[in-house]
Amino acid sequence: MNKKLLQVKIGSMVLKNPIIGASGTFGYGAEYKKFISLGSIGGFVTKGLSLEPRKGNPEPRIKETPSGLINSIGLENIGMDAFLRDVMPGIEDAGTAIIVNIFGTAMDEYVELAHRLNRIKRIDGIELNISCPNVKAGGAEFGKDPLVVQTITQKVRDVTNKPLIVKLSPMVTSIVDVAVAAQEGGADAVSIANTYPAMAMDLKSRKPFLGAKTGGLSGPAIKPITLKLVYDAFGKINIPIIGVGGISSAEDVLEYAFAGAAAIQTGTANFINPEITAKLASDLHDYLTGAGIRSFASIVGAAKSSIGS
């Protein structure tokens, strides 16, 4: 097998293939050992971790919508200490890239988290979730303002030499501006994108269905919207784009690749078929060899390439 066929480079991190399990849908990785051989996928991103454990939002936390899912988990997680102490030993042998997703409600928290991860050899990359409320700025998201994005990326960059991915919010005036800001701050890649703010009503109580009232929409329903964001950003930055939003099939992966995604993450699709990441990696391999394409990298951004197909 041609090893280079599916290989992807994100900063200094080399992924076997472009298929990555998305944060918040892949647990801490260990949960998937019984479903797939983790070594068969490019990597996975852990559930978002904060310094302190968090219990998350009141129930109900999920609502199914047409071809989509609204979640308001509220970033429930075990906290960085428990992750390093209890989870890491069990995933060290994963045979795939381990990317740790981190978030905080103040910039210092991001810096502290990244600083702590920098010492852990087995951790291959860090993904910053900047789409959460900034307590200091009165609850506004870090991810909305390009200047804030650049500053936070820069501050984290200063304390880590690990591959650094910034996960962007889709709810921005210009995706290009925030993507450029992340690049200027020293990011090795951007993930485009997180979920879309959304809600549903309870027909009986006439009130918001979710305990937290609002949540984030994911799944096939958002694919065309996020796909466009990837397309918009491609060519405007020099760092790779990781596409994430509604990917459920090899065809979806190809669409994202043509739009400009050098790698992709699957989120909600893991809930429906927990083996989907491994299946996508193998389907993609079959497609590329069947079509006589020499490498996945060669089709990235095909939609904007002047050479065409």
Added chain:
Amino acid sequence: MKVQLTHNGIVTSINKLKEDYILLSVTIDGRPAFRPGQFMMMQVSDSYDPLLLRPFSILDEHNGEYRFLIKIVGRGTRLIADFTCGKSVFLTGPFGNGFPQEAGGRALVAAGGVGIASVYAFLQMLHKQGVPYEFIYGARTKNELVLLNLLKPHHPLLSTDDGSQGYHGRLTDILKRKIRPEHTVFACGPMPMLAVVKNITLQQKAACYLSLEARMACGFGVCLGCTIFDTSGNTKRVCKDGPVFEAGEVSFGKQIAKNR
């Protein structure tokens, strides 16, 4: 270690029972082992809408044929009602902890409504183990008391809210009369019923296990969508830490308000 937890089943029979109940049989290759009280996630549509799989307790299994008792309550279950023999169905699981493998002393099993689906395999296990047990089964009307033929060996004490069959009243009234401190109670049913069961067992200082329901996205512990807050305020995943919990852990305050 990798285990086979995704399956392409084939529908071998589908029977409409009384009211809105369906008995569905699906053959699953590899015959995944399960414990009483465990469930599987079932795909209801070949398209992305509805998107999520639905959780259903495993009733029983014979030679690779798994049975599910399904109550039609919404879009997904209505789609299942239209399944035909030979249809392939994607499933994941079995998931969840299931009921304890030993009943410890004398068992009192209580099922309310479709809760019968969750305790059925457990009853079969108690029967086989030769453990002494009693079984109470209640519903709103006699049309919602299903599987009565299958349940005969378990000598169900029946109750209906409208008195159309068995005791006229709540199954928890029967439970109140029967319960002794040496009993261990196992119950599945609507949240308001489980809240009463918990109170009764608490008063009697009897051990009690409750099988809960929650909206689920994954069914195997990663989405954190099915989380409940226990009596100590800690989070528990119904799919993975449950669905069976010691009654002492289960906090009811909010759910009751919501279910009323």
